[in-house]
Amino acid sequence: MDDTSQPAPHHRWRRWLRRGLIGLVALFALIQLVPYGHAWNNPPVTKAAQWPDARSAALAKTSCLDCHSNMTNWWWGTKVAPASWLAENDVRGGRKHLNFSEWDTPQPDVDEVVEAITSGGMPPLQYRVVHPGAGLSTADRDALAAAIRTMYATDPPAGIRSRRDGD
Numbered sequence: 173m174d175d176t177s178q179p180a181p182h183h184r185w186r187r188w189l190r191r192g193l194i195g196l197v198a199l200f201a202l203i204q205l206v207p208y209g210h211a212w213n214n215p216p217v218t219k220a221a222q223w224p225d226a227r228s229a230a231l232a233k234t235s236c237l238d239c240h241s242n243m244t245n246w247w248w249g250t251k252v253a254p255a256s257w258l259a260e261n262d263v264r265g266g267r268k269h270l271n272f273s274e275w276d277t278p279q280p281d282v283d284e285v286v287e288a289i290t291s292g293g294m295p296p297l298q299y300r301v302v303h304p305g306a307g308l309s310t311a312d313r314d315a316l317a318a319a320i321r322t323m324y325a326t327d328p329p330a331g332i333r334s335r336r337d338g339d
Contacts, residue, residue, distance in 0.1 A: 200253075209256030212246040219276035222327045228319030232272065235295045235306045235316075239266030242273035249302065258298065278331035282324040286317045 220241075223229035238244050239262055250259035270280055279285075288294045290313050295306050308316065 203253040206253060206257070209250075209253055209258075209260045212251060214242045214244050215273075217242050217273040219274065219330075221272040221275040221323055221329070224319050224322040224326070228316055231308065231312055231316045231319075234303075235308055235312075237272060238303075239263050239295075239299065240270045240272055242267070242271065262296070262298070275327070276330045278333040279329035281332050282321055285320055289313050289317050289320070 223232060244263055246259070249255045267274075270285060271277070289308075292313070295303075295308070300307050
């Protein structure tokens with residue numbers, strides 16, 4: 173006598189796989205309702221930093237301004253959680269630390285900014301992964317660092333924050 177009330181073992185794992193996939197889809201749908209990560213509009217520019225030349229302005233646009241200005245380009249991936257959470261966190265942190273769109277507010281010391289660029293810390297890896305063209309060569313880093321030194325000398329921000337004030 174056959175016991176057909178129990179599913180075959182290979183059907184059990186399919187059922188668990190199907191339930192797992194349904195659960196993941198439901199979780200993905202639910203996390204879209206979390207309100208964090210939906211800042212797709214930018215605050216106004218209060219005073220833009222003046223880049224000393226076209227090359228440095230282009231380098232900044234490609235590698236810096238999405239996180240360090242109020243001119244963020246919110247691409248489609250930043251509208252879907254959990255990527256939206258990561259993007260908003262990075263942009264908020266970037267703007268808090270250095271904001272080229274609010275040059276009328278205190279900014280970090282020029283040496284701190286230059287060190288972040290020349291050490292390879294900027295742009296961060298997670299940004300370069302999503303924006304492959306954002307990587308900077310050594311020559312690009314040097315040019316950007318020189319431009320920032322020039323900006324601080326010729327059109328300094330409203331004030332300089334100490335490292336403790338910015339963190």
